[in-house]
């Protein structure tokens with residue numbers, strides 16, 4: 001069976017890291033139909049919109065979407081609807097991608113690249129599940145106006161709306177409890193119920209859904225404490241589930257525990273497990289074009305794609321084993337380099353993963 005993958009490289013390092021992920025997919029002995037389309041700033045330049053209709057249609061028709069990264073400071077002055085980042089929000093909305101999986105795994109070979117003490121992160125394997133389509137990022141009304149009350153009536157002010165409906169919370173809670181069943185059966189729901197009505201509701205609904213999962217342990221934690229615990233004792237977590245904004249912030253903090261944001265894959269899934277797969281980082285304009293970006297987060301995102309959307313867990317495992325092997329060989333891009341290891345560029349790292357996969361294939365085939 002041929003699997004259709006929409007390849008959306010995007011901007012900055014997006015094109016560099018995507019080339020490596022495609023290279024890896026191409027050595028797997030699987031049948032893919034990969035079609036590439038512009039997205040983000042590249043699409044704005046080519047077609048006048050960060051998410052052109054043709055790109056959206058390609059993503060809708062595909063079995064899965066592999067996404068690089070979008071954005072560049074040079075687009076900051078564009079009106080908001082034309083900025084590159086709108087492409088990712090549009091894809092999430094039009095594809096119904098509501099569950100964002102961000103695993104934060106600290107490879108034993110990289111414990112020294114973490115900003116925390118090695119003993120705090122060695123063996124770290126947590127999964128942050130972030131709700132993607134609700135919360136203050138999408139709540140209406142929002143905008144700017146003249147204040148009629150508050151501390152400075154008559155002053156210019158800006159406002160956003162935080163909101164979650166019950167079905168939105170229920171479906172992400174189910175995703176979290178089901179994911180926990182495949183791991184260590186523990187969920188921490190992160191909220192701000194002590195201050196925000198929206199998150200008192202979140203807490204109540206998560207607790208209600210939990211009654212259907214008596215085999216899974218649930219605890220609740222305020223987001224400020226969760227941030228503190230993530231850097232104090234991150235291994236105490238297993239699955240964390242939270243809203244859109246808290247998840248955005250906590251998952252980036254968790255990224256650093258693993259050594260580099262360049263190591264972190266992610267998946268955004270719809271209700272049928274169709275998904276968009278992307279590294280957790282952005283387009284890194286500061287290093288774009290230098291050939292030094294770490295492609296492993298994108299390569300590991302391709303592995304997640306094979307596992308979650310394309311039903312190819314063995315191929316996914318081969319990619320993961322190959323990444324483990326190249327790290328064991330001591331190869332490091334600049335972001336994870338340390339004394340005594342060998343610094344390589346984006347392309348060399350991709351080549352090494354390809355070599356590790358083809359070596360194991362030859363061994364398996366004898």
Ligand code: NAD
Nearest residue numbers: 069070071072073262281282283284285286287293294335
């Ligand atoms: P960023 O993730 O692009 O970069 C943050 C830092 O991490 C930079 O120092 C960068 O060099 C480094 N970095 C990121 N990925 C790396 C990799 N693979 N290898 C080595 N180092 C890496 O975040 P930012 O600088 O805040 O944002 C840059 C642009 O990306 C902005 O336009 C932002 O809006 C956009 N962005 C896009 C996405 C997305 O496409 N999903 C996500 C976040 C940010």
